[in-house]
Amino acid sequence: MIFIFFKNLFMDLYRQPLRTFLTLSGVVWGTFASVLLLAFGDGVSKSGKKSMHGMGEGIVIAWPGTTTISYKGITKGKAVRLTAEDVLLVKEKVPDILRISPEYIRSRRIRYNKEEYNNNIRGVNVEYQYMRNTIAQKGRFIDDPDVKNRRRVCFLGNTIAQNLFKDEDPLEKKVYVEGVPFMVVGVMVKKIQNSNYSGQRDEHCLFIPYTTFSTLYGQKYVSNVIIQPFPGQSVPVVANIREYLGNKIGFSPKDADALFIWDFTDLEKSLDIFFLAFNIFLGMIGSFTLMVGGVGVASIMLVVVEERLREIGVKLAVGAKRKQILRQFFSEALIIILMGGLIGFAFAALVLGVIPMEKIEDYVGHPQINVMVGIVTILILLAVGSIAGLMPARKAASTNPIEALRSR
Amino acid sequence: MIDMRNLKKVYKTGSIEFEALKGVFLKIEKGEFVSLMGPSGSGKSTLMNIIGCLDTPTGGSYYLEGRDVSGLTFDQLSEVRNQKVGFVFQSFNLLPYATAYENVELPMLYNGKKAPERRQRVDELLTMVGLYDWRKHRPTELSGGQQQRVAIARALAMDPPILLADEPTGNLDSKSGEEILDLFTSLWKAGRTILMVTHDTKIAAYSQRTVHILDGKMEADI
Structure with a gap:
């Protein structure tokens, strides 16, 4: 039964090559498009999240601003200023903060031999690397003795390291920042980051101890603060920081502009929802394409039943x-x-195998056929196949044998 | 074997009713070779379809081997067709993509018989109709007479008590036709009940008895 059935099917497909090709092509194209869309959707969402993690994982960034509400007799319009000491005290005074780092940012001329670039210098502390994912590929990040002793050491973003040193090993070499020598202690591992909250992306930056930064450039007040609350605690932590610093420095805890806060954990949540919607949307486009193929199969099968x-x-x-x-x-x-x-x-897998991933990775991540893509495609195929198969099958089953036997 | 009493068939098209069978009485005993004759429009085809359980009557009773089959559903009738009736058609109606072997095997596939049993039966039947050496050929590679013999082998696959043949020689030259009729005769002599539709008295002469139908009623046996 099974054998004669398959024989029948393949004979039929074989005897009508054009019809078979046309029937199959709709489904092939639909599946191809679905798989690629789903794979790219998945790649984009993963790289979106990764790129977000390029800026930081579960962090809150605070920028000192200007007061817009009068507070305790001081009129509005006062500039809020934070010293590095203020920042480090926050961690002791406000509960549920895992990590915190002050950050100073300036553009400086950075030179090694004859290569010179005008790039960002960031003065930070040790905990910064865990919050901002500035992981060392070679050497290490800035450590506690560096900060304590105000050492003139620096950690390089991978791109600036490449630009300055080419094929040379940068470790232990000296780069000159406005003529002042800094010893390279580490180079950042390449990461996906499409933008930054202020200044250049990390790959172009040079990181030095914040103590060295403020001493060298005579800058007392920080540019911004990076805070990592315990997971899920960002809302109370932000409120408590406003309360504490407001009291200490003199601004209303309700004054959003005195301390401008960007809560990445919030952003991450909405990003998750966005990418979910994005993937569902792509999946729908894919399934519609596949459905068109299914309609093709259904109509051909109706003709086959007739024949x-x-x-x-x-x-x-x-x-x-x-x-x-x-x-x-x-x-x-x-x-x-x-x-x-x-x-x-198979076609989609082939195309994904042939695409030069390095060239597109920054934009769409790494599109690939994973379990999710496979399961979703198979479900769509089964759904389309069932609908497309049922109609002709019902027609066939309702055949009147008397008329069918009489037909020529 | 076949016992029809006051069998009626009325076709309805909208409000128009057409009475194809107006109370047919027909009795065929086991082991008979009967010819059914009648002009076109006489209700001959309708009667054959009902006898073959492809269609159901709208009135009267039809006993096949002692069982009233007039009230059965289509799928219940499928089983009756499978086990009790063997069809031989004027245009053979073999599956074009299947070999002679597979065509003969077909009714047994719908009965769930095991492969060794099927093989034995198919070989036996093809040997009987003299086409064992042609078992791997498709219908298009066979002559008309050979195709009809394959069809007869298929009709006998489930060893049904009755064989229904609708103008079995209509598409054949006279020599092949004679061969087919000789085959029927030998089947009959071996104890098979056969009902054959024909419009040719020479062909009807092969049978033991001829019944006539006219305007939806049986005429007296001749």
Whole structure:
């Protein structure tokens, strides 16, 4: 039964190559498009999140601003200023803060031999690396003795390191910042980061101890503060920081502009929702494409049923039940669709294998066929196949054997 | 074997009713070879379809091997067709993509018989109709007479008590036709009940008894 069924199916597909090609092509193309869309959607969401983590993971950034509400007799319009000492005290006074770092930012001329660039210098502390994911690929990040002793050491972003040193090993070498020598202690590992909250992306920056920064450039007040609350605690932590610093420095805790806060954990949540919606949207486009292919299969199968009326009549006459005929034509449609799906899947895998990933990684991440993409595609294929198979199968099963046997 | 009493068939098209069978009485005993004759429009095809359980009557009773089959559903009738009736058609109605072997095997596939049993039966039947050496050929590679013999082998696959033949020689040259009729005769002599539709008295002469239908009613046996 099974054997004669497959033989019948493949003979039919083989005898009508053009029809088979056209039928399959819709499904192949639909599957191909679906898989690619889903794979790219997945790649984009992952790289979006990764790129977000390039800026930081679960962090809150605070910028001192200007008061807009009068507070304790001081009129509005006062500039809020924070010293590094203020920042470090926050961690002791406000509960649920995991890490905190002051940050000074300036542009400076950075030179090594004849290569010179005007890039960002960031004065930070040790905990900064864990919050901002500035992980060392070579050497190390700035450490406690560096900060304590105001050492003139620096940690390089991977791009500036490449630009300055080319093929040379930068470790232990001296770079000159406005003529002042700094020893390179580490180079950052490459990370995906599309933007930064202020200044250049980390790959172009030079990180030095904040103590060295403020001493060297005579800068007392920090540019901004990076805070990492315990997971899920960002809202109370932000309120408590406003309360504490407001009291200490003199601004209203309700004054949003006195201390401008950017809560990344919030952003991350909305990003998750956005990417979910984005992927559902892509999945829908894919399934619509596939549905068009399914309509093709359904209409061809209807023609096939018409052509094979006599065969159906003979089968009914020798004792086939209607549900057996239904099953036969239903599985034929389903097999055509699954076959097309398999080919489309193979094509998509081939294309994803051929695309030079390094060139697109910064924009769309690493699109690949993972379990999620596979399961979603198979579900869509089965759904489309069932719908496309049922119609012709019902038509076949409702054949009147008397008329079918009489047909020429 | 076949016992029809006051069998009626009325076709309805909208409000128009057409009475194709107006109370048919027909009795065929086991082991008979009967010819059914009648002009076109006489209700001959309708009667054959009902006898073959492809269609159901709208009135009267039809006993096949002692069982009333007039009230069965289509799928219940499928089983009756599979086990009790063997069809032989004027245009053979073999599956074009299947070999002679597979065509003969077909009714057994719908009955869930095991492969060794099917193989034995198919080989036996093809040997009987003299086409064992042609078992791997498709219908298009066979002559008309050979195709009809494959069809007869298929009709006998489930060893049904009755064989229904609708103008079995209509598409054949006279020599092949004679061969087919000789085959029927030998089947009959071996104990099979056969009902054959024909419009040719020479062909009807092969049978033991001829019944006539006219305007939806049986005429007296001749």
